[in-house]
Amino acid sequence: MQEKLKNILYEAQQELSQADNLEELNDIRVRYLGKKGQLTGVLRGMGALSAGERPIIGQLANEVRSQIEDILELRTAEIKEKRKIVQLESERIDVTLPGTSSMMGRRHPLSIVQEEIEEIFLGMGYTIEEGPEIETDFYNFEALNLPKDHPARDMQDSFYINPEVLLRTQTSPVQVRTMERTAPGLPVRIIAPGRVYRRDDDATHSPMFNQVEGLVVDRRVTLADLKGTLQVFVEKMFGPATKTRFRTSFFPFTEPSAEVDISCVMCGGQGCRVCSHSGWLEILGCGMVHPRVLEVSGYNPEEVTGFAFGMGIERITMLKYGIDDLRLLFENDLRFLAQF
Amino acid sequence: MRVSFNWLQEYVDIDVSPAALAGSLTLAGLAVEGMEEPGKGIEKVYTGKILKIDTHPNADKLVICQVALGGEEQTQIVTGATNVRQGQVVPVAIVGAKLAGGLTIKKAKLRGMESRGMLCSGAELGLDPDILPEDQQHGIMILPADTPVGLDVKPLIGLDDVIMELELTPNRGDCMSMLGVAREVAALLKKPLKMPVIQLSEIPPGPEDNVRVDIDDADLCRRYVARLLKNVKIGPSPAWMQQRLRAAGVRPISNVVDVTNYVMMEMGQPMHAFDYNKLKDGHIIVRRAVTGETIVSLDKAERKLAPDMLVITDPGGPVAVAGVMGGLESEVTEDTTAVLLESAYFKPVSVRRTSRDLGLRSESSSRFEKGIDLTGCLRAADRAAALLAQMGAAETVALVVDNYPEPAVEKTVLLRPDRVNWLLDTNLTTAEIGQLLTRLHFTVQEDSSGLLVHVPGYRPDISIEVDLIEEVARLYGYNRVKNTLPTGVITQGARTYAQRLALNIKDFLAGSGFKEVITYSFINTRVFDRLGLPEENPFRNVVKLQNPLSEEQAVMRTLLFPGLLEVLQRNSNRRVKDGAVFELGRVFYPREGELLPEEVQMLAVAVTGSTQGSWNARPVSMDFYYLKGCLETLLAYLGVKDVAYRPAADIRGFHPGRTAIVQAGDVELGVIGELHPDVQENYELSQRVTVLELNFHRLIHVSGTPKKYQPLPKFPGVERDLAVVVRKDIPAQEIIDKIYQAGGAILRDVQVFDIYHGEQFAPDQHSMAFALKFQAADRTLTDEEVAIKTDGIMEALQRDFGAILRK
Structure with a gap:
């Protein structure tokens, strides 16, 4: 009997080691361990054994069963693993083939840069104001200290609708409109982005372009505040290493007035074609709000001061992306737009 | 300058x-x-005297010059110039010399004769021929005869400048x-300024000398100085003066004219020289022109004068347009022997208008326009007289009229040091501020309230305190001012709802494959013709520009999408045939009785062609349903409820069978539709185009329906498909609405999943298949319950639309 059990174990081991699929393993299991299996047959014959032999053989039979079961389990796992490996191998794809394409949309570069500028000032507590693109002469010029026949009007050749109404030449009228609405409330901290129009069309001028105006009015706003604010802006927009310089300039609606240059973003200030070898690039105009503008808008210039600045989004966009032709921005060539 | x-x-x-x-x-x-x-790169050019000129044995157009170069040095140069004469001093480029434009002079043989160097023209020395005296614009530059020989020519003609x-x-x-x-x-x-010294020696006037100045229109002419010069000898001005004028970009003409220009360049006072003998009675009358008056100006053009133009006249009529240009008739010529010098102050606005209206801008008008020094007119006239006397060109008569009806009152502006320090955030002392202003030649007086600053006449731009603060700031140095950030109340920087929504829409569309474009706000009215809009169409009611640059940009747009069509057209011409673009921008509607038009922000989208396919995906046609799908997703994303698409057959420019009005509840948002084939043809587009134009303000209004959490279903839903055969002309939306209505509360969703046209149906019929989803919040639905509902739905469809269940 013992011999028989050992034989069963030996044969089962042999068969199991040769089996190479799950079906065979199952057959083997049925053949040895099933209700009609060999091991069960042996156990059935136990009745013929003596009381002394029975527990010994019983224990041996159980050991044989559990050994077979262990091997079965092991082989099952092995075969499953092998199958998986074969399956994975057969499922290999070319991962370098391009993926299923989805259409590529893009924001216009001017719109991207405008948002970027907005975000910088939103972060400094400014809100965004808007104003009409078709303006009265009063808001576009007169309230900004540019009476009729002022020579500085030559700086901005305008498109007129009638003698009193024109396409705004700058976003500055939004300053006046905002202050009129807010006065005497303080503080005023706004930016005003938008389209502006000047009667100029050549390689470096577009009859329509985009500006961002900024205005801060409060009880004690200084030129130092203006400088510090624009320094922060320039560093965020063009990188922390960018230097600024302030040049005296003239705008009828600010006094003192300045133009701000940044160290050339192309050459780092060494001098190149883009900066006309000066190392500097002009990017915006600014100044302390002229007392007459404050007064017209309802503030007492003895009590409050303010600063204002204005920049062209096209200029900044061109610098940021290295675009060398202004006209590209308004041609809307889809191959151009796909680059941003 | x-x-x-x-x-x-x-x-x-x-x-x-x-x-x-x-x-x-x-x-x-x-x-x-x-x-x-100007002299950069020019080397080894010396003054040389032409000793002898011989004809060339082998060439008619060449001559052989023997040129002295100082000391014993002499050289032979062959030249083709026709203006050289024996005894002249000229610039000589010797062998090895470098000239403007990089030319290097080498020893050469010209038609067999040796030439060691070159006689130079102004252009060869880098001078602009336009500012050379007329006789030297062509040919060799002739230097004054007394110029020493052998000198480096560069400093002599201003090339070291x-x-x-x-x-x-x-x-x-x-x-x-x-x-x-x-x-x-x-x-x-921080250097002293050295003012030119004016030394006048006057001769007494003769009995016949008479100068009279009447200012009839003192509002436009605040001062008129007339000074008489006699024994005038017209000739060239001295070399030093010519050189300076050239440096300033002014062409030397004659001593008298050059001096008036010189004084203008030096002092900023435009001057005019009249031939005294051509003025009637030496009598100047300054007045507005009268209608019909004309003048022939120095440039020999006849100018029509308007009544608001200020003119200088004599009793015979206009002799100059004040501050703009002199008249030809009283011009100084070679025969002039007496000159009346004008040094006046004309009102900036008047000169500006006149020069603009006449289309005449001059060095003179550009100075008057900005405001010259009212206090300096007489000094300038004296300076000119002294210069002419000094060069022996004229004698100054002790006859000067200074008609100055209302002498300038010296401007005094109070400057408070604490105001300076407030605005600039500096700590300047009163004394420091005073010093800065003194350096700029302001006269400063300390007062209990601050600094009393006397503003010189040449600074009309300084009129209030803050003007002086800028002067202080710029001399102190803007870049020495601190960098700080505004303090005070903290404000919240945030976009408004509308501003955020605009950005969301742009990002959504960009994320969905559309490219944002920016097109001009002004358009050509031809756009309306291309769209086929009839004359009375309201979109033709536009805001017109008075002075457009061209017809292309003549009116403000009332529709956004034509701009997109132009973009598609331009891209198509560049062989980019497929496109999906959008723009968010304003349109402009005139408003009766209002100064300003209405500006409405619109969203326009246009698609044409198909998406790009790839190895595993077929291209998708970007047609009506493509764009509508995008719109549906966008509106859902924006939280717009009750969206409906109303078929619209009569919108000009659109395909009558493929266009819909987009509505949210009662609010009409805009239109979506395929372009009419005629319009597509007008834009030369080869593929169908579908466009969308929505009113952004209305979109804001209906967007952002508040969202409320709905508990997730606890009980399983039941799905049923329903296919019906129905007439094609019944809009799907009506059928869907009917299904919902008949399905009641437990019908949660209806989707169209198939449309089928087949020969087994009548030609006007098709099959529509719907996927219905039933679900209840409080129980598991029984098959029976659902069957009752689907039967009810079928009944309703049959009753109202004659639909037949497709088996």
């Missing part, structure tokens, strides 16, 4: 390089836009003069 570095040195001792000076001027507000070194090109702001008319710039330079470099 061209500023000669050499000339400037006459007024200030400059101890910095031209480049350093340019940097300081730029920061102080006199932007140096360019630097020119550096010219700074100043870009002046409109407020700094005072710097349209050498003295004005010198004043700035002196202030920046």
Whole structure:
């Protein structure tokens, strides 16, 4: 009997080691361990054994069963693993083939840069104001200290609708409109982005372009505040290493007035074609709000001061992306737009 | 304004390089836009005297010159120039010399005759022929006969100079003069300013000499100085003066004209010289022109004068347009023997208008326009007289009329030091502020309330305290002012709802494959013709520009999408045939009785062609349903409820069968539709185009329906498909609405999943298949319950639309 059990174990081991699929393993299991299996047959014959032999053989039979079961389990796992490996191998794809394409949309570069500028000032507590693109002469010029026949009007050749109404030449009228609405409330901290129009069309001028105006009015706003604010802006927009310089300039609606240059973003200030070898690039105009503008808008210039600045989004966009032709921005060539 | 570095040195001792000076001027507000070194690269050109001129044995058009170069040195040069004469002193480029444009002179043989060098023209020395005297614009440059021989020619003709090109702001008319710039330079470099000394020696007037000035229109002419010069000998002005005028970009003409130009360049006072003998009775009348009056100006053009133009007249009529240009008739000529010098102040606005209306801009008008020094007219006239006397060109008669009805009152502006320190955030003492202003030649007086600053006549731009603060700031240095950030109440920087929504839409569309474009707000009215809009169509009611640059940009747009069509067209012409673009921008509607038109922000989208396919995906046609799908997703994303698409067959420019009005509840948002084939053809587009134009303001209004959490279903839903055969002309939306209505509360969702046209149906019929989803919040639905509902739905469809269940 013992011999028989050992034989069963030996044969089962042999068969199991040769089996190479799950079906065979199952057959083997049925053949040895099933209700009609060999091991069960042996156990059935136990009745013929003596009381002394029975527990010994019983224990041996159980050991044989559990050994077979262990091997079965092991082989099952092995075969499953092998199958998986074969399956994975057969499922290999070319991962370098391009993926299923989805259409590529893009924001216009001017719109991207405008948002970027907005975000910088939103972060400094400014809100965004808007104003009409078709303006009265009063808001576009007169309230900004540019009476009729002022020579500085030559700086901005305008498109007129009638003698009193024109396409705004700058976003500055939004300053006046905002202050009129807010006065005497303080503080005023706004930016005003938008389209502006000047009667100029050549390689470096577009009859329509985009500006961002900024205005801060409060009880004690200084030129130092203006400088510090624009320094922060320039560093965020063009990188922390960018230097600024302030040049005296003239705008009828600010006094003192300045133009701000940044160290050339192309050459780092060494001098190149883009900066006309000066190392500097002009990017915006600014100044302390002229007392007459404050007064017209309802503030007492003895009590409050303010600063204002204005920049062209096209200029900044061109610098940021290295675009060398202004006209590209308004041609809307889809191959151009796909680059941003 | 061209500023000669050499000339400037006459007024200030400059101890910095031209480049350093340019940097300081730029920061102080006199932007140096360019630097020119006229003699750069020119070497080994000397003065030489032509000793002898012989004909060339082998060439008619060449001559052989023997030229003395100083000492014993002599050389032979063959030239083709026709203006050389024996005894002249000319610039000679010797062998090895370098000329403008990089030319190097070598020994040569010209038709067999040896030539060792070259006689130079102005152009060969880098001079602009336009500013050379007329007789030297062609041919060799002739130097004054007394010029020593063998000298380096560069300093003699101003080629050792550096010219700074100043870009002046409109407020700094005072710097349209050498003295004005010198004043700035002196202030920046902390140097004294050396004013030219005017020494006049006058001869008594003769009995026949008579000068009279009447100012009839004193509102436009605040001062008129007339000074008489006699024994005038017209000739060229001295070399030094010609050289300076050339440096300033002015062509030398004759001594009298050159002096008037010189004084204008030096002092900023435009002057005019009349031939005294051609003026009637020496009588000047300054008045507005009368209708019909004309004048032939110096440029030989007849000018029609308008009644608001100020003219200088004699009793016979106009002799000059005040401040703009002189008249031909009273012009100084070679025969002139007596000159009446005009040095006046004309009102800036008047000169500006007149020069604009006549289309005549001159060095003179550009100075008057910005406001000259009212107090300086007489001094300028004296300076000119003294210069002419000094060069022996005229004698000054002790006959000067200074008609100055209302002499200038000296302007005094109070400057409070604490105000300076407030605005600039500086800690300047009163004394420091005073010193800065004194350096700029303001006279400063300390007072209990601050500094009383006397403003010189040449600074009309300074009128209030803050103007002086800028003066202090720019001389102190903007870049020395601190950098701080505004303090005070903290404010929240945030976009408004509408601003955020605009960005969300742009990002959504960009994320969905559309490219944002920016097109001009002005359009050509031809756009409306291309769209086929009839005359009375409201979109033709536009805001017109009075002075457009071209017909292309003549009116403000009332529709956004035509701009997109142009974009598609332009891209199509460049062989980019497929496109999906959008723009968020304003349109403009005139408003009756209002000064300003209405500006409405619109969202327009246009698609044409198909998406790009790839190895595993077929291209998708970007048609009506493609765009509608995008719109549906967008509106859902924006939280717009109750969206409906109303078929619209009569919108001009659109396909009558493929266009819908987009509505949200009662609010009409806009239109979506395929372009009418005629319009597509007008835009030369090869593929169908579908466009969408929505009113952004209305979209804001209906967007953002508040969202509320709905508990997730606890009980399983039941799905049923329902296919019906129905007439094609029944809109799907009506059928869907009906299904919902009949399905009741437990019908949660209806989707169209198939449309089928087949031969088994009548030609006007098709099959529509719907996927229905039933679900209840409080129980598991029984098959029976659902069957009752689907039967009810079928009944309703049959009753109302004649639909038949498709088995």
